[in-house]
Every structure is written in structure tokens, then in C-alpha cells.
Amino acid sequence: MTPWNLPKTPWIALLLSMLATLVLFGDGPAQADHTFERHGDNLKYWFDATGQSDFAAAQNQDFQTIPKSSLGFGFTRGTLWVRLELPPHQDLYAQPHWIEFDSALLSHWQVFVPGRDQPVYEAGLSVPRSPSDHTRSPAFRITLDPGRPGLWYFRIRSDHAMNLNPEIHTQKTLEAKEKREAYFLGAYAGVMVFTYMLTLYIFIRTRHLNFLYYSLLLLFFHLVYQFTYNQMAGLYLWPQSPWWSNRAAILLGELTHIFGALFVRDTLQTQNHSPRLDLVIRLVPLRALFFISWAIFDMSPEVMKYSVLASMLCIFFYYGLGLKIWARGYAPARYFSIAWLPVLIGNALVFIQDLNLWVAPSPEWQETIRFEFPILGAAIQAILLGVAVGDQFRRTQREQREEQEAREKLEQSLDDAHTVQEAFIRSDSVNPLFEIRSSHQMSAKIGGDWLGYAYDAPRRRLVLAISDVTGHGLPSALLTGALHGAFYGLTAAEPVQSLSDAELVRVLMDRLDHVVRTTAQNTGLMATMALVCINLETYRIEYRNAGHTPVLISSRQGQHFMLKGGSPLGISDEPDFGHDSWQATAGDVIFLFTDGLLDQAENGQRNHLKAIAEHIRPEFSMDRIHGDIGQMMQRNQLTLEDDSSYLLCRLLAA
Numbered sequence: 001m002t003p004w005n006l007p008k009t010p011w012i013a014l015l016l017s018m019l020a021t022l023v024l025f026g027d028g029p030a031q032a033d034h035t036f037e038r039h040g041d042n043l044k045y046w047f048d049a050t051g052q053s054d055f056a057a058a059q060n061q062d063f064q065t066i067p068k069s070s071l072g073f074g075f076t077r078g079t080l081w082v083r084l085e086l087p088p089h090q091d092l093y094a095q096p097h098w099i100e101f102d103s104a105l106l107s108h109w110q111v112f113v114p115g116r117d118q119p120v121y122e123a124g125l126s127v128p129r130s131p132s133d134h135t136r137s138p139a140f141r142i143t144l145d146p147g148r149p150g151l152w153y154f155r156i157r158s159d160h161a162m163n164l165n166p167e168i169h170t171q172k173t174l175e176a177k178e179k180r181e182a183y184f185l186g187a188y189a190g191v192m193v194f195t196y197m198l199t200l201y202i203f204i205r206t207r208h209l210n211f212l213y214y215s216l217l218l219l220f221f222h223l224v225y226q227f228t229y230n231q232m233a234g235l236y237l238w239p240q241s242p243w244w245s246n247r248a249a250i251l252l253g254e255l256t257h258i259f260g261a262l263f264v265r266d267t268l269q270t271q272n273h274s275p276r277l278d279l280v281i282r283l284v285p286l287r288a289l290f291f292i293s294w295a296i297f298d299m300s301p302e303v304m305k306y307s308v309l310a311s312m313l314c315i316f317f318y319y320g321l322g323l324k325i326w327a328r329g330y331a332p333a334r335y336f337s338i339a340w341l342p343v344l345i346g347n348a349l350v351f352i353q354d355l356n357l358w359v360a361p362s363p364e365w366q367e368t369i370r371f372e373f374p375i376l377g378a379a380i381q382a383i384l385l386g387v388a389v390g391d392q393f394r395r396t397q398r399e400q401r402e403e404q405e406a407r408e409k410l411e412q413s414l415d416d417a418h419t420v421q422e423a424f425i426r427s428d429s430v431n432p433l434f435e436i437r438s439s440h441q442m443s444a445k446i447g448g449d450w451l452g453y454a455y456d457a458p459r460r461r462l463v464l465a466i467s468d469v470t471g472h473g474l475p476s477a478l479l480t481g482a483l484h485g486a487f488y489g490l491t492a493a494e495p496v497q498s499l500s501d502a503e504l505v506r507v508l509m510d511r512l513d514h515v516v517r518t519t520a521q522n523t524g525l526m527a528t529m530a531l532v533c534i535n536l537e538t539y540r541i542e543y544r545n546a547g548h549t550p551v552l553i554s555s556r557q558g559q560h561f562m563l564k565g566g567s568p569l570g571i572s573d574e575p576d577f578g579h580d581s582w583q584a585t586a587g588d589v590i591f592l593f594t595d596g597l598l599d600q601a602e603n604g605q606r607n608h609l610k611a612i613a614e615h616i617r618p619e620f621s622m623d624r625i626h627g628d629i630g631q632m633m634q635r636n637q638l639t640l641e642d643d644s645s646y647l648l649c650r651l652l653a654a
Contacts, residue, residue: 042085043166045071049078051157055112055119058153072163075305082154082166088147096171100139101156103164105231107246111140112153119155125246126159129239136181136231139174159246159299161308185232188375192222195382199389208396213263214389221256222382226375228252250295250307254288257314261285264318267388268333273325281321284314312351319344332391339384346377414474418445421477424484426452433536434462437626437648441596441633448476448527449594449643450483454491460536461501463491463508466592466647467529467569468548479520479527486515501533502581505544509569509577513546516570526570530592539585539651545578549598550609552591553582554616586653587618589625596644597633622650 044063053061058081066082073080084099101109107126110119123130123138133139144150156162169177196218203211227233234245261284265271270278287310294303322337350373422440429436438451448469455462467483469476490496490511499507508531516527528548534541543551547568550561564578584590591612598609615628625648633644 042168044083044085046081046083047073047078048081049076051077051079053079053081055117055153055155058112058155059114066166070163070165074163075161075301075308077301078157078162080156080162080164082156084142084150084152084154084166084168086142086144086150088144088149097142098135098139098169098171098174099142099152099154100135100137100167100169100174100177101154101164102137102167103158103162105158105160105229105249106138106156106162106164107158107160109138109154109156112155114151124158125234126242128242129235133239134235135174135178136235139169142168159301160249160304161301181230184372184375185227185230188226188379189223191379192218192226192382195386196223199386206393208393210263210266210389210393213259213266214385216259217256217263217385218382220252220259222378225249225252225256226378229374247295247299250299250304251292253311254291254295254307257288257311258285260314260318263385264321264336267336267385268322268325269330270321270325273328273330273333274321277321277324280317308351312348315340315344315347332388332395335384335388335391339381339388342377342380343374346373350374414445417474417477418442421446421480424450424452424480429453429455431455431652433460433652434534435622435650435652437622438646439626439630440643440645442472442643443596444472446474446477447472447643448480449596449645450480451592451645451647452484452487453647453649454488456491456497459497461504462534462536462649463504464532464534464590464592464647464649465508465529466548466594466645467527468594468596468643468645469527470525472643475520475523475525479516479525482515482519483512483527483529486512501535501540501542502579505531505533505542506579509544509546510575513569513575513577517573520570526568528568528595532590532592534584534590534649534651536651539583539588541582541584541590543578543580543582545580546575549593549595552613552616553584553588554591554613554618555585555588556618559613559616584651586651588651589616589618590649590651591616591646592649593646594643596642597646616648618650622648 043066045066046058046061046063048058061081063081063083071080071082082101106124108124109122111121112119121140123133123140140152140154142150142152156164196215199211199215199218202208203215224233228248233248238244238248261281265278265281268274270281291303291307291310295307319337319340322333322340326333326337421442425438425440428438434455436453440449440451442449448471449467450469451466453462453464465487467480469479469483487508490508496504496507509529512529516525520526527546529546530548530551531544532541532551533543541553543562543564545551545562545565547565550563553560553562560582562580562582564580566578567575569575593612597612611632612629615632616625620628629646
């Protein structure tokens, strides 16, 4: 089984296990204690929109009956007061009772009793948790003295959405509710942890970045954020860190958007399928950093409200983007779009409630919408996104495999071209009249340097040639092939051989210029070249240069550089080539080279050329000259960035 097929089966199996767990243990919301009417005269509320009221002011207000749906005020700086009034009742003495404010996040709530100005109990995200606090949602134990009624006032405010369900529980019903939620979250955590570990393992094995982005999304959204939003993280991980507890949901949620943007871009390949919308995704991390900074310095209902709105827009945007790219035939976008749908529905219902645009018809429905729907939607999303990542990875693997095969074919072609081009370079030669040594090093498998020589024995004439085509790749190599064929074809032609030495180099250069102009037409390629024709009876040298480096003639009388250059081959219909002549003697050494030999110098072209010339002396053997130049090239050469070639020719006595 290939690595990218590993996630699919176990993820789906674990999702089914989770659903089975919910069927066994999730038989609906735990029922509150009906000894007291939930919506009767026991629980009433008063909402202070200014948020400035104290306990004394609250006692003088007219409290209203709590509606049958739930209490929802959205994101507000106001204060909610809930009054609980209980008559003497035997059940309250017989077993403990609790009032629970079933809510996602409450920043601060206090309990007051008549006759005392200060709260008798306080809790919430912005207050360190009491060691005796073991419930997910805020809860307070109700105790009555025998034969006496009870009256409590609860002051509630929150930087988050203020949507809650006050419920009165017995110890049994509260434990049943907590147990049911623990099973639900445990099943969810099992799926997510397994998915996270498996995804991380696949990333380590494959080094595919999308698995890393997905594992970060799983860690921060499907695990840490979800458990923070449902207050389990605050209960067990940071109970004594109120500053962090009150901000953890928004900070982790926005951090999730950063990893989510990376994941969406890589999964949908938006830079290829929708470049304009890809720019929008690139801005999402900046949006997240803005809300993170705002929450750090000023945690308030406003930052939560606008963060929720921006998050909802992101979810809609991702879903629409997935549909758009799916419609264009990109297969991974199919699973991606389906995966975002349950999260879109679940979070949309939560956001609508948080913004106080709609209230659930019953407390049970509100709890389901705030608790079960987001968790179940996140689990389904995790499974389907895993399939999307796997599908995208298989697609990438196929493309990489095809690219690798194409690369291997190209490498084989380059190897073959290298073999052919190396065959262009004639081997060293020792003749009674001359001795030739050469070096040809390419910066890549194929290059643009070429050198050669042609010996006309009947006329005792030797022609040396060296050329440097612009560039290093295949086009340059092809042009060297054209020069190679033209040079040896022309020097072997009887009409050319019958020419005088001066005419020979002139005609050769003109014909080779024509070859370059016609072969490299519309390519921008050109070539430099030096031609040297030596009469081995008189040692007279005729020289022709097309923009190439100088030719060095080293004799016992001194060293002479033939510096006259000219225009390169292939750039003009009327070229102007440099030409010169020189009277050499037996024992002289002629040195032709390409500029790649100079490019290896650390101190500049002139100094390096002078350093090379010091090793080229007629009293030195050809082996020594050849070896010294090679050693100097190795010392100065860190990385060969240009082709480097040279040709040495010693004239021998007839």
C-alpha cells in the first residue's frame, strides 16, 4: 500500500467508530431537574445594556421570565443579571443541586446574595479556576437552610458572545451531562489525534508540505481550538491563566487561519488554477495577525464580533473557491468542497446565534448547535480533507513521476550529446613538425567551446582553430557542431587548400561567419573565433580573429600577443575581422584559449593572463606546460561557471 493511500481507510473506520460512540452514549442532551420549572418564576433575568449596574441597582429592577428558547444578546459590553428564587423544598436539603450556565465562553460571572455587597463566588475565563471547579460550563452549587427560601443574583458579562442556557441540575443529572460530553469529546479527540499522528508520519515519510500544513490545521483547529472553545482546555491545561484563557479562542482561531490559508493554497493549487483569488488568500495571514494584535492589546466584544464575521467570510470564500476549481476539473477540489460544507453549516448556525440574528427554538437545540454540530462537522471535515490531501498528493506524485521520467530522458539525451560533442575535439598529436596538446572542460554536460586543427601534409601547412559560442546549453552545443563540420569540410576541400596562407584564413573565417549567421538566425547566438595558419617550412604565421581572446606566441626572444580582434561571427553581413602575421621560429609555442580560462582568475583578466604566460616558455616541455596550466586552473577554480578550453602547439625543427 502506497503512503498516500494509508489515511483513507482508517480515517473512515474511526469516523464510524465515533458515530457509534455517539449513538451509544449520546442519547440527547442531559435533562435538567424538573422539580422546578425551568421557565417559571424560579429563574428570571434583567439585561443592562450599559454594563454599569451594580448589585444594589439590580435588586431594584423588574426581572423578566426567561424565554423558552434561550438567552442571547450577541457580542455586547452589557451585563446580564439572572435571579434565582427558590421556595423551601425538601429535595434541596436531601441532595445537592447546581445551577449551570451552559455557554461556550463567559469572561466573568459573580454570585450575590441579599445582605452582602460583595460576591460570594466568582468565576469565568478572566478569573483563575477554583480547584473544586470540575465542570465544563460555569456551575454554582445551591444550598438552602432547612425551612428557608433561597435568593441568588448572578452577574454575567463576556468579551465573547453572550448566549447561554441557565439550567438547574441535581448531582446526578449534572454528572450525566458531563459524562455524555466527555464521551463525545473523547471520541472526537481519538479521531483527531489518530489523524494528526498519521498525517505527521506521512509528512515525515514523503516530505510533502501539504501534509505538514494539514497536520498544523488538525493540531490548531480540530484539536486545540475546539477544546478551547468548549472550555476543556481551560479546565485542564491552563486553569490558572486567566489572561490567556479569555483570549485563547480568538488567538488560536486566528492562528488557525494562517495555517488554513497555506493548506488551501497548496491543496487547491490556487496559484495555477485561480491566480487572482490566490492573491486574496495571501492576505488572510495579514488579516489574522491584525486580529491577534487587536485581541492582545484590547480584548473586547468588538474584536470577537469582527473576527467572527471575517472567519465566516473566509469559510464561505474557501467553499466557493473549491467549487470554482472543482468545476474546472481539478479532482482534489471535489473532496475539499464537500469537506467544507459541514463546517460551513455548523459554524454558520453558531455565528448566527453569536451575532444574535437567530435564536434556537429550545435550549436543547441551542446546546446541540453550539456543541455537537461544530464538533461533528469538524470531524467530518478532517476526514474529507484528508482524502483531498491524499488525492492531491497522488496527483502530484504522478506529475512528479512523469517529470522524473522526462528528466531522465533529457539526461540521457544530454549524455549522448556530451559523447558526440567530446568526439568533436581531436586528440593530442605528435608530429615530426609540430606537437599539439589541448584541454576542453565544460561547465555543464554540453557547452559552447570548440577547438580543432587541420594538417595539410602535402603543403606542410597547419591550421589551428578555437571558438566560443555564447551560452552553455543545447543551442550552443548545436552551433559548435555546425562549426566543427564546416571547419573540417572546408579545410579538406581542394579549392580551399590551393589558396595561399593569408587567403586561406580569410576564406575560412568568412565561410564560418556565414555558417553561424544562417544556422543561428533569430536565436541571438553568436561566436568568437581565432584562426592561425602556420607554414611549417617558413614558420610564417597568418592570423585571423573574430572577437576572440588574444593568441600568445612564446619564443626564446620573448612573448608576443596577437591582439587584433574584430567583430564576432554571426552578427553582421559585413564583418570586420582582425588580421595579423608573425614570423615564428622552430621551438616556439603557440597558445590559443577561451575566456573561460580567464574567468577563473581572482585578480582580473590581465593578471591572470600574465600568470598563464609565465608557464608557457619554449624551454619547458609540453608536459610541464600542460600540467602547470592545469594546476593553476584547479587552484583558482571553485565552481566552473563557463566552459574553459585551450590549445598548445610547439613548432619543431624540420
